[in-house]
Amino acid sequence: MNRRRIPEGFPWVLPSLLVLLALSIYPLIYSVKLAAADRGNFTRLFTDRLFLTASIQTIVLTIAALAIEFFLGLALALLVDSLARGRMFFRTALLIPMLLPPVVAAVAWRLIYNPQFGVLNGTLRWLGFHTAHLTWTSGESSALASVILVDVWEWTPFLFLLLSAGLQAIPPEPLEAARVDGAGAWRIFRDVTLPLLKPTIVLALLLRAMDLVRIFDQIFILTQGGPGTATETVSLYIYRTAFRFSNFGYAAAMSFVLLAATMLFSRGLLRAMRAR
């Protein structure tokens, strides 16, 4: 037989290959086609004030939520790691927010935030605070912070879990060596724990940052991007462009920009952490 042989396993991977082609590869190519169909899609990005606002809000939300979740998660991980007993209990208990479906969590928080009937303002009133001005997600200035708070509540456990596992993986000997060498708790943390935890920290920040940049479901349920555009992130704006205004080409162009931005951000983060 002279003709090129088809690899023996080919028929067996064919079904999954077809599914992949139909659901991933084809849409990808199609979206490139959509975006590229009109060159105006990309030039428009630079003059679109809504896109600019959404981008800034995405960046603010990502950095703020990431910073808070990281420091909170690290503090919790260190705290639980230092416990003599009850580690398993706290580790499991702290994971509960993360185990809820995001949609459920968001709906619950919408109820909590409700200025008139929500449990948050209710509790504050009970404690004697005036709550008339506390509008949370419906306030122009407090909406983004409220969204960040929900994300912190839901995803701090994720950072806690990763950092906790990272702390567990640090061998005890260098820490003990540092104690004998004369280092106090803070120096041990700064000189030994933190550097040895760095790979875990990079991974955790990276995973969380990529999620935050394309955040959608929580905001969609909590505020729909409102009030006005106060909490509109890039992914919400893309959604609105595609499915409200049916401008699929422009939406596709924006999603490619978002993809590129995410990749650049990740590379930047990796490089910054490696250089240190």
Added chain:
Amino acid sequence: MLELTGITKRFGAREAVCAVSLSACAGEFVVLLGPSGCGKTTLMRIIAGLETPDEGTIRLCEQDITRRDPRERDIAMVFQSYALYPHMTIDQNIGYPLRVRKRPAAEIEAAVKNVAARLGLSGLLANLPRQLSGGERQRVALARAIIRRPKAFLMDEPLSNLDARLRVEMRAELKHLQHELKIVTIYVTHDQAEAMTLAHRIAVMRDGKIQQYDTPANVYHRPVNTFVAQFVGSPSMNLIPHGSVILGVRPEDVQLSASAQTDASPGRIYVTEEMGNETIVVVRDGSSQITARCPAGARFEFDSPVWYRFKPGKVHRFDSSGTRIQE
């Protein structure tokens, strides 16, 4: 100098160290010797301050340090796994104890250079620990310990991860270094050869208790019980039940001959092991097995008849519980 009194440490219901008292003079090299799980490492960690004893006191240079934090004890430790800081270069590793003490940079640099030169690490200072061989890492761990001239050294099986040749080499270096520094050293090992060669005094431990604390010569020639007798010396001492007592004879005190002798007992050759400089011969007599150390070149066939006798005055006697019977 270093004085432990009634040190007891429990992990749950298990007593890892029970009522251990031990003292070391200034500049003394003390080896804690025992099988794994005998509590020797726990005892060392208690001295370092990495574990707190349930009972007892530790005094170092006339000061009670029992409750002090490790960093306030001025003790340096070499870990079995070396415990180098993997993210620091070798010079950062060695200089760390001084940096923690906020000594001037110039002083640290000079001290690191000095110690590195002494231990043959000068060319490796810019490397990371993972780029070094086992023996080099071991020397870095030593360098980190000696750089600040502590009041005492603790060494937890520092040579056990090295290959046999390097271990013997480092053993000699270590002994010389300790002699030069004249700093009291507590050294943990399960290797009786290391204990014999390094120690001024050996503390043989078993089940958290010190069995015998004496000079290597006394531990070897006057073991207090059958455990010490068997643990120290290679090949081990022969223990032969004899009525209500147990006779103990070192292999070098067993004499073999191929022909019948009046005061010798008959047996059969079980196996011979040629070591080059000597030959180890195992003889079977009924159910008991006797090991003899013979000069190089001794030749015996498998299963051939042989007569053995013990050198007069070299037989140790132990009672049925294993305790030495004093003559």
